[in-house]
Amino acid sequence: MTDKKAAESIIIMTELVLPNDTNTFGNLMGGRLMYWMDIAAALSATRHCGAPVVTASVDNISFTNPIKLGNVVHIEAKVTRAFNTSMEVHLNVWGEDIIQQYRYKSNEAYYTFVALDPNGKPKSVLQSTPETDDEKRLFEGALRRRQIRLILGGKMKPDEAAELKALFVT
Numbered sequence: 001m002t003d004k005k006a007a008e009s010i011i012i013m014t015e016l017v018l019p020n021d022t023n024t025f026g027n028l029m030g031g032r033l034m035y036w037m038d039i040a041a042a043l044s045a046t047r048h049c050g051a052p053v054v055t056a057s058v059d060n061i062s063f064t065n066p067i068k069l070g071n072v073v074h075i076e077a078k079v080t081r082a083f084n085t086s087m088e089v090h091l092n093v094w095g096e097d098i099i100q101q102y103r104y105k106s107n108e109a110y111y112t113f114v115a116l117d118p119n120g121k122p123k124s125v126l127q128s129t130p131e132t133d134d135e136k137r138l139f140e141g142a143l144r145r146r147q148i149r150l151i152l153g154g155k156m157k158p159d160e161a162a163e164l165k166a167l168f169v170t
Helices: 030-049 133-152 162-168
Strands: 011-016 053-058 072-082 086-097 102-115
Touching: 011 030, 030 053, 030 072, 030 086, 030 102, 072 102, 072 133, 086 133, 102 133, 133 162
Parallel strands: none
Antiparallel strands: 011 072, 053 102, 072 086, 086 102
16 A cells, blocks of 8 residues: 555535525524535545545634635635544634635634544544645644644643654753
């Protein structure tokens, strides 16, 4: 087995914000956006590993700019790093006012997925190879983000997080 390039996992999903997608302020509901983001991220992870995947975690999602009724949502998802059975997927979300013809950043997030074998058990995945400077930056930070997720999920003790400790201890 060979590694896969990070770029091979890119998914770009586009949605139109319709009235039933919005809240009383005419903004896209956060839950609807997170649903679309989960789909895009799952497609990216599946494209990387060629197997069914399940969502293991979702990192902090901060909404920078609202996306209005009638605007277009663009979600770009790409695997940043693969571990043994899990993959971190980075998502960037933009809104677009298609009438006024401008795009704006809405938010970004990291989702983690686990690949499954035919019996529904975790399955090993290929490593992800970064090529661009941005892919390399995301790849390098993925291990620290993973350790934070494991600590917060109670699956790792803080003193076991060597990558994180290296940031604070000389």
